[in-house]
């Protein structure tokens with residue numbers, strides 16, 4: 001046996017010789033803190049959801065006698081059906097469905113309009129600077145800090161003068177305007193980070209304002225469109241205030257309809273129907289998050305890295 | 308139409324900052340002009356003005372005899388290659404090449420013809436269906452050159468096209484660009500701060516400093532007869548030796564005043580010889596040492612301070628009568644710190660600059 005072989009042999013014999021990946025301690029204080037916090041917060045958010053879900057699947061009799069945390073003994077979908085199509089507000093008794101379709105009719109144009117206007121504004125502010133464009137951007141950002149309540153009534157007057165008050169399009173306009181500060185900020189910062197030489201190259205190649213936007217900028221910016229889209233979908237869908245203020249009862253969005261169902265005082269409080277109605281209302285943002293959460297995170301991260 | 312590009316009294320300011328002022332430049336047909344200068348001297352700015360990517364403050368720009376001062380970049384008959392390649396990431400190589408042509412509504416068969424030709428010249432045929440992300444740096448730059456090529460223009464503008472590449476690739480592509488120029492015979496303006504690129508590629512070099520062109524001349528003239536001290540110090544590696552001193556009344560002898568004086572007989576004055584305080588410039592590679600110093604018109608003795616062997620040659624830092632001097636010697640010669648050795652040079656290869664104006668005498 002040569003000297004080198006002996007040393008190798010001894011090294012193999014002693015398992016503690018540091019070599020390869022460093023062993024990890026799963027119960028390090030850092031891990032306990034991290035996972036402890038995560039678990040506590042998950043419970044904090046998931047418990048109410050759980051209660052809502054089980055309650056919505058119970059009959060009224062079961063709710064009256066049982067514990068809120070206990071799972072349903074006899075599962076019934078009756079509350080969901082009722083919440084969707086039969087629950088009564090003070091005015092009518094066709095459930096949430098009316099509000100749902102109203103919300104859809106508000107959401108789609110508002111989403112398209114707000115995202116495209118914000119993207120275009122961000123594009124101009126990032127790539128086609130003009131005299132005073134920075135000041136313009138500053139003023140726009142200031143808009144994010146003005147409380148909605150201050151603007152509520154002046155906007156009523158403006159919409160009335162425009163003849164849009166009470167209509168869906170009035171509300172669409174309001175959503176678009178209020179979406180501007182945050183979404184323009186998102187788009188502008190994303191576009192600013194795109195390499196400047198690309199614009200120069202595109203200009204040499206004869207692409208104009210729209211050509212550069214649609215052929216170069218938009219295809220490179222999918223993540224930020226997704227981020228902006230998600231912010232808008234949830235924001236518009238969850239909106240209550242603008243819906244109440246700027247539309248008439250026949251156009252009320254789902255949130256307002258939900259409120260009216262839950263708060264209508266006729267007979268007994270049907271907790272199961274209320275829970276089902278609430279879950280139904282929250283379903284759209286929930287689904288959006290489930291399907292695009294990953295893109296959302298990627299977009300936010302990309303924006304952060306590129307600064 | 309003698310000039311391919313003519314720039315008259317160009318001025319460009321960003322707000323209060325004036326980057327280019329009263330700049331005049333003429334580039335001949337088929338000429339390869341290199342803009343060389345340190346960082347921030349306005350090379351890219353000048354190129355962007357020519358391309359029309361910056362709105363100029365004052366002056367005129369003519370390309371192929373046409374006043375294009377107010378025209379869009381795409382209408383100026385130029386193609387441009389950028390340092391960061393600036394390929395459109397979501398398009399294939401072919402899409403990148405055809406983008407400009409489609410914008411210009413060039414007919415389909417014509418597009419195909421030009422793509423085929425560019426792809427052949429640049430040897431990028433196998434890459435046409437790939438996205439830029441799947442290409443190496445050298446391939447990307449080739450595609451970027453191709454994008455300028457298919458535009459079928461008279462003038463190519465390059466903004467440091469090779470500075471993102473590693474040394475070997477840079478040398479390869481440099482040769483390719485030179486070959487391309489010989490084949491196409493287009494006018495090319497090429498920005499770089501690499502001396503070697505400038506010297507090897509250029510028909511003429513424009514040395515820029517602070518937004519002004521210091522000297523515009525063929526490489527050999529820039530090297531041998533720099534018009535001022537800045538150009539002299541900028542060109543050449545290792546840099547020129549400078550000595551402060553006095554020319555005597557006959558303008559025949561140079562004296563540092565600190566124990567070193569020698570004759571400069573044989574120096575060709577640019578104008579009438581003048582005496583007075585001067586800077587004397589001497590290139591390290593023009594100093595002969597050891598036995599090669601014999602027979603040189605000026606002979607001195609050097610005390611070796613430091614030695615940098617580079618293989619092919621050795622750089623020596625030495626003191627000559629209290630004056631620091633750097634020179635090169637054959638890499639095979641033995642030399643050690645503390646050695647004394649004879650050195651010599653020919654005054655015809657010197658450069659003399661006025662002490663105050665720093666202009667060549």
Ligand SMILES: Nc1ncnc2c1ncn2[C@@H]1O[C@H](COP(=O)(O)OP(=O)(O)OP(=O)(O)O)[C@@H](O)[C@H]1O
Pocket residue numbers: 321324326344345346347348349350351352353500
């Ligand atoms: N948008 C701008 N606003 C203000 N000053 C600018 C702007 N762009 C460039 N400058 C200034 O103009 C000068 C010239 O810049 P330019 O980019 O032309 O330099 P360059 O010679 O290309 O340098 P480099 O070799 O580093 O690329 C610099 O001092 C720079 O700070």
Ligand SMILES: [Mg+2]
Pocket residue numbers: 350351352466
């Ligand atoms: Mg530059």
